Amino acid sequence: MEANNHKFTIPLNDDVEQQTTTLELEPKKDMTDYSKRSQWLRAAVLGANDGLVSTASLMMGVGAVKTDIKAMILTGFAGLVAGACSMAIGEFVSVYSQLDIELAQMKRDKQQQQQRGITTSPSSESEEGEKESENLPNPLQAAAASALAFSAGAIVPLLAASFIREYKVRVGVLVAAVTLALIVFGWLGAVLGKTPVVRSSVRVLLGGWLAMAITFGLTKLIGSSGL
Template identity: 35%
Template sequence: MAHQEDHRSHRIGWLRAAVLGANDGIVSIASLIIGVAAAHTSREDILLAGIAGLVAGAMSMAAGEYVSVSSQADTEEADIALEQRHLQEDHEFEFQELAEIYIKRGIQPELAKQVAMQLMAHDALDAHLKDELGIYERITAKPIQAAFTSATMFTLGAAMPLIATFIAPPAQIIPIVASFSLFSLAMLGTLAAYLGGANIWKGAIRVTFWGTLAMGLTATAGKLFGIAA
């Protein structure tokens, strides 16, 4: 049977945006709902605040991811253009630079020069992008993908506490939303850890802890402002 390796680094781009979006959707909207509910607000006002938060949050996530990842893409493109110019202006220096990289990794000098020579003969730019700059096509920045994934997952995450608010009795909105949201966060952390090949318990506990902290602080703020009002 042929040996098969199941690496997961190719999932970094979309997995990061998906987890960030869903986590932010659950935590921010659940916290918003709990904070508003703690101020003794009607269910209609709580739902209105939650829906407004969903729309604003999804657009904010999309815009933030697009701008952030676009900046990364711009930097990568600038590095690619700079490396192309260096190869055209001083090919010999770039050859020595690549060979030195392999020597530092433990390859014998003569063999390192042979490897560098063959790789540069095949695709000099690709060799330098991967081994000198660490730019790989499979993990390169994709702004539109990141924006769409983040906004979509934020919406799906935010839907969880909104559904809980809609079905919960008015007097039980806070405990039901908190329980439902924490369960959703635990499942999200478990799934993200599984897809990334990490420890699922660590992933679940991490997102649940921060979700609990956010909801607790927002509930405290809601009660304080509710009393003041």
């Protein structure tokens, strides 16, 4: 007696397998919220760019009427110190005002909850307090970051002009160094914020050139008039 060998064919759903494979092979999308970077990124880029442009413009302005390297370097150094202090104090006052506003709002929210009879457990209240404290702005940290960013930008023109005695070469090297730094700052801000690189770099570069040109031109005009 021979046994009958029966073959059973199990249908496979090719569409389901292909869809599953496709889903597995698809790269994960970048879910980073770049808008959260806007606050600290704006402060860092603004501080560095301000230090670069203002210090370079001061040095160009003095260089328009005085070819002495000592006068140009002292002017740039004074601009670095004064600008860093100004940025730090201004940021400290601004962030401290923001901190006062947020603390006052938190106090009002708690009073409203008490008036409505809303109660929370001590553990949950402690956790909420820790989270709120972490999210509060830090005036000292903001002031230090602003001063550091300004100094980082201001040191570029100072280093570029510190070791060159020849006036025309010094001015040329200063402009070239500032141009390169402006492009780098514009590129860095665009990359970190995921914005168009070329547009950001060109905008920062043209703004810096314009500031230096106006300072140099007006100082040259006033200096040549004998005022």
